[in-house]
């Protein structure tokens with residue numbers, strides 16, 4: 001998957017599930033360096049909100065919501081948003097357990113951020129997470145075109161190097177956020 005930063009409007013999110021027991025579930029874990037945009041992605045999807053101020057995640061956050069897959073199958077997404085701070089890195093494997101899809105984020109306005117994502121992709125590969133079905137590299141904040149330091153092509157090349165999918169998103173404008181999580185659900189369903 002390679003998703004450029006272009007607007008699309010379909011709304012297939014059902015906020016906070018009320019009867020989750022009957023639905024197939026998919027565990028997604030967001031990793032990436034500090035400030036790369038993980039929490040903003042989760043909050044945009046699960047709450048339809050964006051907050052410009054930075055509130056670092058302490059340890060991890062969790063959110064659940066229902067989403068339709070490409071084949072229109074409703075799935076409960078269990079999203080874990082991990083802190084990017086190195087202080088919590090030792091805890092990461094605990095959250096990775098049982099994950100179907102790992103989303104590795106970087107900030108398109110920071111070359112260092114892409115380099116951290118590169119390290120993370122290697123770490124995840126070495127961890128050989130049991131049951132993991134797929135990984136997606138995500139270039140965040142693509143609304144900040146004037147501050148961009150990593151081109152779409154560089155991001156896509158990095159993803160290709162690691163054999164993972166690539167997509168660019170903006171949690172601020174909502175572009176490609178739903179598409180990212182739908183892609184993850186499609187992976188869970190064995191469709192991607």
Ligand SMILES: Nc1nc2c(ncn2[C@@H]2O[C@H](COP(=O)(O)OP(=O)(O)OP(=O)(O)O)[C@@H](O)[C@H]2O)c(=O)[nH]1
Pocket residue numbers: 032033034035036037038039040041051052053054055056057058082083084085140141142143144169170171172173
């Ligand atoms: N313009 C813009 N700003 C964003 C976007 N996503 C996140 N930000 C801002 O970037 C900062 C960091 O975003 P977070 O989502 O908190 O980053 P994080 O990866 O969760 O950071 P940690 O919790 O420290 O690991 C915040 O000030 C957000 O408002 C985006 O798509 N566009």
Ligand SMILES: [Mg+2]
Pocket residue numbers: 038039040055056057081082083084
């Ligand atoms: Mg966070």
